[in-house]
Amino acid sequence: MAAAALTRVLKNKVDVTLVESSEIGTVGVGEATIPTLVFFHKLLKLSEQEFMSETNATYKLGINFENWKDLNHSYLHAFGVTGKDCWAAGFQHFWLRGLQEGLSGDFGDYCLERQAAEANKFAHLPNNGLNYAYHIDATSYAKFLRKLSEREGLTRIDAKINNVNLRQQDGFIESLDLDNGQRIEGDFFIDCTGFKGLLIEKAMHTGYEDWSHWLPCDSAVAVQTESTSEPLPYTRCIAHEAGWQWRIPLQHRVGNGMVYCSQYQSDDETIDKLLSNIDGKPLNDPRVIHFRTGRRRKQWNRNCLALGLASGFLEPLESTSIHLIQQGIVRFLRMFPEAGVVQEDINEFNQQADFDIEHIRDFIILHYHVTNRTDTPFWRHCRQMDVPASLRHRIDLFVKTGRIFREGSELFDDSWQQVMIGQGLMPQSYHPIVDTMSRDELEALLTQITSQIRRTVEKLPPHEEYLKRFCQ
Secondary structure (H helix, E strand, O other): HHHHHHHOOOHHHHHOOOEEEOOOOOOOOOOEEOOHHHHHHHHHHOOHHHHHHHHHOOEEEEEEOOOOOOOOOEEEOOOOOOOOOOOOHHHHHHHHHHHHHOOOOHHHHHHHHHHHHHOOOOOOOOOHHHOOEEEHHHHHHHHHHHHHHOOOOEEEEOOEEEEEEOOOOOOOOOEEOOOOEEEEOOOOOOOOOOHHHHHHHHHHHOOOEEEOOOOOEEEEEEEEEEOOOOOOOEEEEEOOOEEEEHHHHEEOEEEEEEEEOOOOOOHHHHHHHHHHOOOOOOOOEEEEEEOOOEEEEEEEOOOOOHHHOOOOOOOOHHHHHHHHHHHHHHHHHHHHOOOOOOOHHHHHHHHHHHHHHHHHHHHHHHHHOOOOOOOHHHHHHHHHOOOOHHHHHHHHHHHHHOOOOOOOOOOOHHHHHHHHHHOOOOOOOOOOHHHHOOHHHHHHHHHHHHHHHHHHHOOOEEEEHHHHHHOO
């Protein structure tokens, strides 16, 4: 992603060399995305049809959370906006009064993307009328971007890094020694070496902030299976005794996996549980990945930028890993150090990066902490654990007043109320402006929203049918 962005956006302004070893595998399980990837591809002027065909992609309208609030309960966190807000109060306030008066349906009835997802339908609508993302084959995506980058002049070297050489006077990276005998010099280095962080950590000792006390899951098992049914336009996240399971439908197969806390469930137990709970024949052996949630203390340190797993890790519950990579790339392009590295740029970059990841962290913790489940030690721990003060404030504000405020440029907006209500949080009051409407006016508003959504969904084609037509 970094190579494609640098070569396509900056064209002949920079010389880009990519060092990667074909002997080192990738994590390759990042198969679900969020709508910001659509805009990243527009920035790179990519053909959506070519991208989807090359990566066997399907459309994604949201994530279905099963067994999170309670066993046998589910809700769909969709990518769209729910209902219609007014200047003083969000739609949830009107919905709450309607609920009290027996006028409101389920909160998700008022979201077009959720209704389309549940009906298994999709189409491109005018003016971005349907917000969507993708399920992708991550390995194929990397190959697709490599091909694009090499067309733009990327130099790719197949080798491993033996040593990182720092300048004595200021600690900047001067060059890399490779196992093929080459020495690669450069003005700037982007570390995409995964959890090891060969540049940002092993050479530069940047430090790591551990968040496992808030996000206790530390392991995952992944396996791919044959498709046994048409692909759904959403990801399934199914909570289990010590974590959760994902199901991600692609055109040619299904990605499956379990995220879990090793304190409550062993690797072997998880593999057995996963293999007994999949549809279709496995296409590969289960792969175990161990991780530690948290972030690098600086994503940009001197003349090195860390992306992806080298910069930190948040578990893939809300499919934000690829988004954070993309944000790091776009932010770097905005602050590109053409005249040399400036400390003020570094400080601003790291401040913005910290803001992004902390808000996403809080959103993910919300799913675990706000639950009625007490059936296992893992869920009892999640219910009782302390949470960041920033998240505690959001929860308390919503419960007491029904209010949610988006801070600055944070990623999630309408999502907060969808997940809070989905997880069982119900506000104790609503905004008084709602009472300026008569009961008939409120009923007309709610009916108008659902009727318009119903008419739109009825006209949409089935997801698989549209997918085949579009990708041809």
